[in-house]
Amino acid sequence: MQRIGVFVCWCGTNIAGTVNIEKVIAAAGEMPGVVYAKDYQYMCSAVGQNLVKNTIKEQKLDRVVIASCSPRMHEATFRKTAKVAGLNPYLVEVANIREHCSWIHKNKEEATKKAIALTRAAVAKVALNTALIAGEIGVESRALVIGGGIAGIQTALDIAEAGYEVDIIEKSPSIGGKMAQIDKTFPTLDCSACILTPKMVDVSTHPNINIYTYSELENVKGYVGNFEVTMNQRARSVNMEKCIGCGICTDKCPSKKAKSEFEEGLRNRSAIYTPFPQAIPNVPVIDREACIKFKTGKCGLCETVCPAGAIEFSQEDTKITKKYGAIVVAIGYDIIALDKFGEYAYTNHQDVITSLEFERLTNAAGPTGGKLVRPSDHKKPKKVVFVQCVGSRDKTERGKTYCSKICCMYTAKHAMLIRDKYPDIETYVFYIDVRTPGKNFDEFHRRAVEEYGVNYIKGMVGKIFPDGEKLQVHGVDALTGDTIKIDADMVVLAAATKAKEDAEDLGRKLSISTDTNNFFTEAHPKLKPVETHCAGIYLAGACQGPKDIPETVAQASGAAAKAIGLLSKDKLVNNPCISEVDEKICSGCLACTKICPYDAITSKVITFNDHGKITKRVVAQVNKALCQGCGGCTVACRPGAIDIKGFTNKQILAEVDALCR
């Protein structure tokens, strides 16, 4: 018979306020296998842990149940406590009598009864626990950063500086991301390019950093410390080694009708193009969909004019497979499509633009050379209306329920920039709330209103429609209830930010989860903001949720620090709660192998010698390093030959039985 000790925590009054601890102790004492039951005010405190430690030794306990807060909170704490006392840490179970009991039930009798039931289930389970020993795995000391925006750049630089190799994989032809498109940054109004491009250069020249642009992640195998990543480097059609970046090809290219992605479609580009002058690498790429040579087989002008002989039409996509110890996901964000917001006339009027388009319009390097003109007739506008929360904080299907966080500030910035350059242009901002938490943020917004005379109107715009050359903007002032009609020349929409289209797909490849909005989920909203639930994979920037640049950079450095911490280790211990095959029972149907998300199960042939009669059979085998312990295989296994340690079939059935008393 086991010697189980039950320790019931009061958690001050958090538990003791609604649960009659005395009764739980008394009931626990009667439970099968329990030889000791004791309470304490704060079991997680040093004194409480000492109580557990000493009792394990004194009472020769071989199993321990802690009835306290959620195991997600302190399971690890008490496992360590047990270990110190010489007990295998996996002989500890936690009964959650706080989050799942005392905090939700008001009736003391009911809560006490439930606390007893939960403790009974934990006792029933722990009785079947076995000592588990974690294995060790090596670490590949190289990191992969997915995404070459400011988040990825900062992460890569930090890791590289710490002395580890880093690869950046970027989907587009150049690194730089959204920040490269932005004109000025709030609240300092310093030039975005001026602070970003030096970092881009640092990345491209750092001996520890490799950049794979125009490349996408194809699949990821392996596990923390030992990821094996395959990426697909798309054919650039230009030899990166030979190209000298002279730009003759892009000038001479006769196909100039493709929309420039970098310029948000406000300008055309050639079929062979460099996204922007400061692009890294400064090597053009041929857009095979726009290229005449690829479409018709004729042309090839770029090849003729290239002084370096770098054009290679025959290039093909290449697959690259490399091993990494850590992965940082920094794929950034996008803004939502506005086709469902008919009232703002974005899709049918050129002079209704998004804020990102506005960034290009005011940018000195942009399509208008920084001159603010209407896209439709290139005339200078007289009145510009800004509409905030277009799709943000919107509970309808077309929008996003969350606040996009950056719009209030960049809208103030945009209005301020206009008023600064063209004091004769009137600016109006429709807003629901202005949110400016951040260092010098509110001051910035107040300057826009007070010093620059930007007109802020609390209220939403109901309708925008063309009226001759003008755009009629109809809205309501929520403070006065007045209908507001403005005959504007230009409207700028602060479209909601959203997760990247391919975030969910990437999440699946990496086995990390996304939330309902497809932003990646951090491991803990407060205490593990850069970790994911998948060990060795970290998050940086707006792919985890809307963020401005300083926050992004901060998180990037955080993710880098975590990655460095991991890469600096020689060995890792892995989770011992993994699957195990009972070869005697396994039929070798291998249904488990099809379920396993980690390809952790393979097969082997075993021979049996039964009274001299030799028979062979196929059975499943689990790779201990790959298995993450989800348990999906156990259900696919009809005879119950594969079971998961720590959550065995018998243990769960015992819990069911114990709860159903």
Next chain:
Amino acid sequence: MEKIGLKVRARAKEALENREVDEVMGWKKGEFWYDVYPVFITEANEADDLIWDAFCVNNLSKYLIQKQKENKKVGVFLKGCDSLGFNQLLKDNRIDRDQVVIYGLPCVGMVDPEKVKKEGLNKGLLEIKRSKDEITFVTKEGEKKILGRQFDYDKCLACRYPNPVVYDELLDTEIAREVSEMDRFKDVEAIEKMSITERFEYWSNQFSKCIRCNACRNICPACSCEKCVFDNVNAGVSSKASVDSEEQFFHITRAYHVAGRCVDCGECTRVCPAGIPLDQLNHKIMKDINELYGKYDAGVDVSQDAPLVTYKLDDADSFTEHGKGGK
């Protein structure tokens, strides 16, 4: 069938003589008109015992599991339904395709002795011969021919695969039989129409007939586990008690374990000594799989993933309000 019977014997003899295979699995006639049982022969002269008649209902493929463990090359005669079971065993890695030579036998249907008895035609019956759908009853007094399928097993009347879907040699010409897909799940639909109370009563009544003999499981080509969970004392679910709750547990679990794997051969229902319509359980799951996750016939195509070991991102579900499977 008699002509094919000659071929069966000749082929078995040849295969054993030429050492193409170590063993041949076939059927042999026993004591009574309906008594046919599986035999495994290793010598060419034993081939004369083999038969092919309207009672060769047993699927021989499950026996291959043991033979393959012993590393034997085996020749086996398989009907359409048998071949589906064979494929399921193949899919479950229970047999090695390279170690088996399949002699395919298109099948017009097998005769249900119960139906013959019910018509009182078993008195003094010596033999039943079948040629297509003409059944000849041989008695001491003489022969009587009846045309039609009224003596076929119900499962044969609903047969959708009269021809083997996998074979190395086909011993007869393929048979064309039209079965209405519309009627396929009419047994299920009838039960679905009952009220929840009626349904529970119907099934608990059926389950309570169970004598826990496991014949349904042991005959099943999808139930090929080395050790069934109900025989695995460590699994915590085994019990031999004939109490309602255990019987319900057994039958729900059995049907659920063959979900997406049941080849609808109907053998479980045939062999149940208590007359429990187990196929009605299997059919329900098949119907749901077809409706929720697309048409799937276990045993037809070995390369196709079984519905419960695969998924689609936008799979439907039957429990959320929208049922569309999304967030």
Next chain:
Amino acid sequence: MKKILKSQISQLWKRINQSYELFIPIEKDNKVNFSMWQEGDQVNLEILKTNSSPKNIIFPQTETYLQFEKNGKKINMESVGGKKEAYVLFGVRPCDVVSFNLLDNVFLREPVDRFYEERRNKGIVISMACSDPEETCFCSAFGIDPENAVEGVDVATWDMGDKILWMAQTEKGKMFTQSLKDLLKEATEEDEEACVQLKNNIKEKVKNLPLSNIDMKKIDKSMKDLFESSIWEDFSAQCLGCGSCTYVCPTCHCYDIQDFDGGKSGERFRCWDSCMFSDFTLMAHGNPRKTQKERFRQRFMHKLVYYPNNHGTYACVGCGRCIERCPVHIDMVKVIKKLGGEL
């Protein structure tokens, strides 16, 4: 000899049911089995072999005999099981009656199984002669006369078509008959003659049955030779290892004892077991009969060799249920013939 008209038979059921539990072949969902009679049930006296044997009545498939409850550190135990109500088992065929005697040999010898004994004592067994033996019947191989009252019946009956003839065989049977005197009429001489005629008919039919040639004497090898016979390998290969033969068999009597763990309370029960199952006689070190061959051999050696050695009679009554029920037609007759060198 008494008689009762078939047209009045339901009154007989009602009457018996007033003072006894009545177990009788009842048809439900096309299957006939012995079950407790209730008003409105469809009694089927024509069927020769009920789907399962009536063994379940004297030796239930599952029988709880101990209930326990934990109270603090103490355990309270209560003995349950056995049978308290008197019952009548009507329409048992002679072969099945003989199977009761075979079970008695096991359970009523020292140490006596008290629950079994109680059940047997509470019951009145009424047999019915087999007017129309079937092709799978081979009771004659074991010296059973399907036309007659066999040892162990309290009352024997014969189905005469429109009436049933009734003859008490034991004291218990006589008293029971007495209690029904207003329902049972005295049989006439004609009736008795018809009965003799019926018996002769049956005898004739039995002679002509396809299995009438079974001769148990042909199994004459030594136990060791039989044990080591190659037939076990041959036949067990086809055996699926299901338990249908053992569970429909009237003479199989192996059981398992299991506990139902209900945590604070629970019970100990016995339930039929089958030597065909892989966990039959499973012990801590594993199973002494590792393969189906050994398990298959056990079943037949037990019935044809071991039991006769212990009790002087074969543990098969030739009812033929296993012949009909075996999914692959590997049955007792094939084994007997093969052991006798006939196949």
Next chain:
Amino acid sequence: MSVEAKETVMGNKNEFEPLIVAFCCNWCSYAGADLAGTSRLSYPANVKIIRVPCSCRVNANFVLRAFQRGADGVVIAGCHPGDCHYSTGNYYTRRRFSLLTNFLEYVGIEQERFKVDWISAAEGNKFATVMNDVLEKVHRLGPNRKLRDARWKR
């Protein structure tokens, strides 16, 4: 004890106290239940939670066992499709338990007694709502006798 007081005690005893067993995925729904606790969102004490690594760990056996042992309702809660901690586990859950949901109903178990749902770690509110909803429905149906083992004493 007065007669009246005795009656109330008896009355309480006879009152139906449903038992709901909920299998919750460690990463989403269990955390969602934690959040419901942290947010002090109340749901009845009749709901008792068993932690599993992933909803794909839940075997149909566990559900049947709970019913055998007198549960009046069973809940399986996991991450929303696409959010699985193990990336694909709940896709299998979805298929397995769509079939079981229908199948249990087919053998006569009311659909309200077996509920599968997706509850994320952030949806403490949803956790409480789902539990309240299941409980209300089970309350309306009354105690479950189906599948229940008569030998089991609660």
